[in-house]
Amino acid sequence: EIVMTQSPATLSGSPGERATLSCRASQSVSGNLAWYQQKPGQAPRLLIYGASTRATGIPARFSGSGSGTEFTLTISSLQSEDFAVYFCQQYNNWPWTFGQGTQVEIK
Amino acid sequence: EVQLVQSGAEVKKPGESLRISCKGCGYSFDSYWISWVRQMPGKGLEWMGRIDPSDSYSHSSPSFQGHVTISVDKSISTAYLQWGSLKASDTAMYYCARHPRGNTAMDVWGQGTTVTVSS
Secondary structure (H helix, E strand, C coil): CCCEEEECCEEEECCCCCEEEEEEECCCCCCCEEEEEECCCCCCEEEEECCCEECCCCCCCEEEEEECCEEEEEECCCCHHHCCEEEEEECCCCCCEECCCEEEEEC | CCEEEECCCEEECCCCCEEEEEEEECCCHHHEEEEEEEECCCCCEEEEEEEECCCCEEEECCCCECCEEEEEEHHHCEEEEEECCCCHHHCEEEEEEEEECCCCCCCEECCCEEEEECC
């Protein structure tokens, strides 16, 4: 199965700062990569699919890039509601797999 | 409103059986696949398997194959995740999520069902 590795495990940032989260696949997943946000006690929410397309209702400060094995989620200006855990997920090969998550916390 | 509504929390003993449910509302249920995702306490997300409500074809991750069964009753727009014999290690939150057919992202998620297995 494809192993997804996210870095860093924890990112500390201040409101207004730019945040860059990375996700690496153990083999190419083409552009079949999604990013999800999960807040405590809530279900995950789809942010980005197709590596770079924002899901419905997702603010423009969230952007995704990459293809093949290297992907990035960028939050251009952190807002208080963005402090959460972010997961990447490949849906190119079965079984689908997730990264272990990046916790974005307030500095 | 498009939503997936999951059944309530369960507390079971090891060896017991269990079926949890996920009801699709506000959309054409058999036009989207349903996946199940496990999240153990304090851990990440694990994709367990998926089912196509239009023909009931299911496909599970090797990590879960043989231990859980995924099924569907499209007449009531409901998918199920079932265990024949629970273990303590099945204690987790379980989410259902829908996605368009094929290799696509999961765009709508249920609220989750907590399963606790303890003697």
